Amino acid sequence: MGTNMDEFSTFDLGDFTLSxxxxxxxxxxxxxxxxxxxxxxxxxxxxxSGLISDNEWLIGExxxxxxxxxxxxxxxxxxxxxSVSPSNTRERRAGAKFPDxxxxxxxxxxxxxxxxxxxxxxxxxxxxxSMGAGHTYQWLTQYPDFADxxxxxxxxxxxxxxxxxxxxxxxxxxxxxKKGASAGSANGEVAQKEAKDGGGGGYAQWxxxxxxxxxxxxxxxxxxxxFSQQFYREKLYETKMGFKDLEDxxxxxxxxxxxxxxxxxxxxxxxxxxxxxxxDQKPYDKDFEKAMASIKAKTLVLPGKTDLYFPPEDSExxxxxxxxxKGKCIPFPSIWGHWAxxxxxxxxxxxxxxxxxxxxxxxxxx
Numbered sequence: 001m002g003t004n005m006d007e008f009s010t011f012d013l014g015d016f017t018l019s020x021x022x023x024x025x026x027x028x029x030x031x032x033x034x035x036x037x038x039x040x041x042x043x044x045x046x047x048x049s050g051l052i053s054d055n056e057w058l059i060g061e062x063x064x065x066x067x068x069x070x071x072x073x074x075x076x077x078x079x080x081x082x083s084v085s086p087s088n089t090r091e092r093r094a095g096a097k098f099p100d101x102x103x104x105x106x107x108x109x110x111x112x113x114x115x116x117x118x119x120x121x122x123x124x125x126x127x128x129x130s131m132g133a134g135h136t137y138q139w140l141t142q143y144p145d146f147a148d149x150x151x152x153x154x155x156x157x158x159x160x161x162x163x164x165x166x167x168x169x170x171x172x173x174x175x176x177x178k179k180g181a182s183a184g185s186a187n188g189e190v191a192q193k194e195a196k197d198g199g200g201g202g203y204a205q206w207x208x209x210x211x212x213x214x215x216x217x218x219x220x221x222x223x224x225x226x227f228s229q230q231f232y233r234e235k236l237y238e239t240k241m242g243f244k245d246l247e248d249x250x251x252x253x254x255x256x257x258x259x260x261x262x263x264x265x266x267x268x269x270x271x272x273x274x275x276x277x278x279x280d281q282k283p284y285d286k287d288f289e290k291a292m293a294s295i296k297a298k299t300l301v302l303p304g305k306t307d308l309y310f311p312p313e314d315s316e317x318x319x320x321x322x323x324x325x326k327g328k329c330i331p332f333p334s335i336w337g338h339w340a341x342x343x344x345x346x347x348x349x350x351x352x353x354x355x356x357x358x359x360x361x362x363x364x365x366x
Contacts, residue, residue: 006053008032008082011117013109016084019281022099025092029113030082031075034059035067040124042072043114043147045106045135047128048269049261050343052076055132057344064357073118075110077131079268086264090205097203098268100188103131103276107138111146125361126297127151129342130309131269134159134276137318141278144296149360153302153353154332154341156310157318158277158288163309166225167274173221174263177214178206186275189267206263218266219258223250228306228337236336240346292321300360302353304340305331328366330356 008030016027032052042065044055055074059065065072076083078101086098114120126139126147133155140150141157156163164185172182181190191204206214231237243249258266278284279291299322303315312331319327332349334340340349359365 006032006051006082008052008076010083011113013084013112016105016109018099018105019102019108020100024078024084024099024101027078027084027109029075029078029084029109030080031073031113033118034065034072034074035070037071037118037120039069039071041114041120041122042070043110043123043126043139044072044074045110045126045128045132046074046076046080047130047132047342048077048273049080049257049266050077050130050132051080051082054343057342057350058354058357064354064361070124071120073114073120075113077135077269077272078106078109079265079272081262081265085262086268087262093203095203095205098264100271100275101268102280103134103138103272103278104142104281106272107135107142110135110139111143123147125149125151127153127357128155129153130155130338131273131276133310134273134278137278140295140297140299141284141291142281144294147297149364150295150297150299151302151357151360152299154304154307154310154338156276156314157292158279159274160310160314164274166309167270170218170221171267171270171274173217174214174267177217177263178204178210180204186271188271211263212259214263215258215261215266216255218261218263219254219256220250222258223254225308226254226338228308228335230306230335231337234335289321292318293323295322295326297326298364299327300356300366301327301329302341302356303329303331304336304338305333306335307332307338307340309338330366 010028013027016024052074079085126136128136133152136152137157183190237243237249279288284291301315303312315329319329332340334349336346339345
């Protein structure tokens with residue numbers, strides 16, 4: 001995974017008005033492009049916690065996302081630490097909480113970047129892993145004429161109730177480090193909700209000790225969800241990933257990943273994830289089936305067979321709601337759980353995905 005020193009450009013959004021009516025002053029998106037702008041465009045949004053460089057495992061001259069053939073655009077999610085985020089606006093916010101941002105807000109900003117900032121009027125494909133898949137669905141429903149093809153992999157068009165419950169566990173573990181508590185799914189923290197409702201007080205900043213404890217807790221909760229039961233049963237963290245035992249994996253994979261992140265950023269993106277629903281926009285008004293039926297792009301949906309966040313059954317229903325011939329659901333035949341879809345951890349899964357993308361880009365075959 002990458003670092004905050006990654007090279008990227010920024011696109012000025014100005015005072016960016018959110019779907020809630022709140023405004024992020026002097027907002028901007030971080031992004032990176034690969035290839036010649038004269039080539040067909042591919043939009044490839046980032047994922048929960050991911051930096052721009054964390055998408056690069058799927059880009060290369062020998063891969064489907066070939067920068068010699070396509071103009072590949074990787075926009076960073078608001079809150080990831082590179083685009084405008086809690087972590088890079090603390091001084092100017094002066095104790096106020098960073099506003100909640102929806103997937104719709106993110107894609108509105110991304111569309112402005114792609115069309116106004118980069119001058120791209122149409123894309124060959126929009127694709128993404130995990131929350132990037134949610135962004136893909138948002139693109140396909142918010143701007144249904146923009147892309148020929150969509151490939152959401154290991155993600156969903158709306159966050160299921162079970163997924164919200166998983167995220168409540170993550171959120172509560174992080175907040176416990178500063179003696180905080182969840183105010184409910186997609187409903188912030190108890191103390192912050194009270195302040196917003198008139199209780200007063202600013203956003204309580206994290207001490208170094210709270211940050212370390214919270215991020216370690218986040219990593220250990222995530223450990224039970226990122227990979228499948230069979231992955232652990234067969235001890236692939238030892239035989240395939242090289243860790244000496246389970247605790248080595250917990251400390252040097254999960255905690256190491258989490259400790260590189262900012263707790264306020266992670267909670268912000270978690271809120272975006274919990275609230276995600278591409279039918280929660282005009283003209284669908286939370287009619288999920290209507291939103292799915294509106295998709296015009298041919299859409300290849302690739303869930304993980306053993307993904308505990310986004311099970312294939314949810315993806316199958318998404319495709320069922322699409323117009324005849326528009327969608328196809330093919331699960332990753334993998335025991336790597338959510339990590340089958342990224343970020344490039346298992347070479348067998350990478351090849352399976354890349355082969356599917358090559359065929360789809362070449363002649364739109366499933």
